[in-house]
Amino acid sequence: MPDCTRPEPSTPAAGWHARLRLRFEDDAGTTRLTGREHAGPLRVQKALYPEGPRACHVIVVHPPGGVVGGDRLELDLDVGGACEVLATTPGAAKWYRAKAPGQSARQDVRLRAGPGAAIEWMPQETIFYDDADVVLEHEADLAADARYIGAEILCFGRRAAGETFATGRVRQRTRIRLGGRLVWWEQGTLLGGAPMDSPLGLAGHSVCATLVAVGKPLPAAALAQLRADDPTLAFSQVKQVFVARHLGDDSEAARASLLRAWAVLRPHLMNRPARVPRIWNT
Secondary structure, rough: OOOOOOOOOOOOOOOOOOEEEEEEEEEEEEEEEEEEEEEEEOOOOOOOOOOOOOOOEEEEOOOOOOOOOOOOEEEEEEEEEEEEEHHHHHOOOOEEOOOOOOOOEEEEEEEEEEEOOEEEEEOOOOEOOOOOOEEEEEEEEEOOEEEEEEEEEEEOOEEEEEOOOOOEEEEEEEEEOOOOOEEEEEEEEOOHHHHOOOOOOOOOOOOOEEEEOOOOOOHHHHHHHHHHHHHOOOEEEEEEEEEEEEEEEOOHHHHHHHHHHHHHHHHHOOOOOOOOHHHHHH
């Protein structure tokens, strides 16, 4: 997505607390959005069915267009048995600088999938402005036979505006449970400036991207295809968890790498071809 250099929006002194809870249920083979609760500026407009009735697409909209220190976003998706849901966003998320030292912004994403259900969490890029202080929590609780694909592209600073992530902090934690068993746990903190240049940081790069898939393991032939198709991806597979990572300086290149992995994973895991959401092309 093109970089945004417009002034940061004003928000209440205490920050905005926005919450969105969605419930999906199976209706004779159609995934229905049957419950929707919201508070504050976080919405979905309607359920979309570009792939037929089984797979429901929703676009999560944050009308202010950016997040500042003190803001908090909460998103809960409860996907009932046999339902299939793909959730995305209309554009890049922008996390502005903290308004005061120690005043962090926060996002909590909680996903639940019932028996035989599938969730794809595919937001567009996340851009951290210089001096942003952000906490990202992501949790997926999957039934034993549920399937999950989650992707993220994190951009530190705004290269188009000549801005680096010289100061600031991003704290992140991801937990995934399958049948009540913890199968993925990752947490870390990235600090702006010199720590970003460390091999323990981003080795001097400004963009990192990750895709995690849980469900059926990829066969050896598919893994070999990924290795041949995209040498910029590093990936691993342990039992039912597949992880792909990209490190670079271009968000479009990161997106292309993750989509190549998704194109191989989705037919195997979701039994449907990879079809890029239309909103990504607008």
